[in-house]
Amino acid sequence: MCSFKKVSPITSTGSLLCTSWKQITSTEVPAVSVIANNSSCFQRLYAVLEALSGVEPGEDVLRLAHKVQALPNVSFKGIQCYNGWNQHIRKVTDRQAAIDLVVEKTRKALQILKDNAVECNYITGGGTGSYVFMDVDYSNNLDESGALVTDFSQSLYVLSTVQSVVPGNRAILNTGLKGISLDSGVPKIFGHRDLTFSNGGDEHGIVRPSGNLKVGDQVWLIPGHCDPTVNMHNWIVGVGDQVWLIPGHCDPTVNMHNWIVGVRGGIVECLWPITGRGPGV
Structure with a gap:
């Protein structure tokens, strides 16, 4: 994860977008290459932007951090170790084993950064568990006894x-x-x-x-x-x-609709526009 330092008010980002599109498929680390090729554009942005670039745990993390540190107007902020597939593992023991594996890889990455004096301020991971939306897939997960989890009910229909x-x-x-x-x-x-x-x-x-x-x-x-x-x-x-x-x-079901209709006690109470829908960023 990288962030771009605040420098000056926004002027134009058109050239940034065009150049980024040309470079993104031809480099070893696309996100870092895009940042490097457009670093001068970031001097015109009065904002903090984030860039995510995925690499394998281990030495690749260190190489990525060093590349980021060498760029102007850019700082290395931390690592993200989220593994969404873990939430779809049915058995608690199997899910715990998968999470332990991710944690161990994260520890190794942190140690490599520490040994090379690279500051890592943010470590993010995990994912949403039982919450108000839910869906059929999550409801198929099992508890410690091997029974279906029945502690919640869906609110998204x-x-x-x-x-x-x-x-x-x-x-x-x-x-x-x-x-x-x-x-x-x-x-x-x-x-x-x-x-x-x-x-x-x-x-x-x-x-x-x-x-x-x-x-x-x-x-x-x-x-x-x-x-x-x-x-x-x-x-x-x-x-x-x-x-x-x-x-x-x-997630993709909500992304197909323009509105969420909020109902309480059989009465439509509110309408929430789904302003973030789209192909993603």
Whole structure:
């Protein structure tokens, strides 16, 4: 992690962006090369910017720090040891072993920096655990006893509407790949373990009875209420009924929408614009 020192008010960054694009694919350490090739531009920025560059733990960390220290208007601030995959490891013991491995690599990197008199002020890591959004994937993690974690409930849902029904076979929803992320698995249907969701393409999702039901059985969905925790009476599925989908992966699902609708006690209380949505930076 690097930061650019405050120097003077912003004038223009157009040349910075253009030059960066030309250089980013042809260098050993792209982020450092971009900084080096545009260091004069940073003298015009009255701001602190951050640049992240990933390297393997060990000697590469030291080489990166030395390259950064040699650049004008740039300072080396610290290392980031976040490993997001650890949060998707189901068993507590396996997850702990993976975390221990990351910690050990971090210790070695810090020791190399210390032995070479490189100051490292920031060490960041870890990740979000149980929190208010959650998703299906996180809810599949196990506790110390090997049982599913049930200490929380989701608060992020995608509200979907039934568009057509084949009795005893399937219902078609108006939520597909454009409305909910499937990269970490399909969503669950809130309150209905007897129903499963499958991909129906860009615009649609398919709901079918699970394997424990047979064709011809009646299936039940949540009524079209604006809060999934209120008035949960089962209705036979029909066109126009609404269902609450728990996303398989919360981050990319939120990124597909313009607004989050905040509901409390069955009443829409607020609308939050998702101003940070986009391809990322």
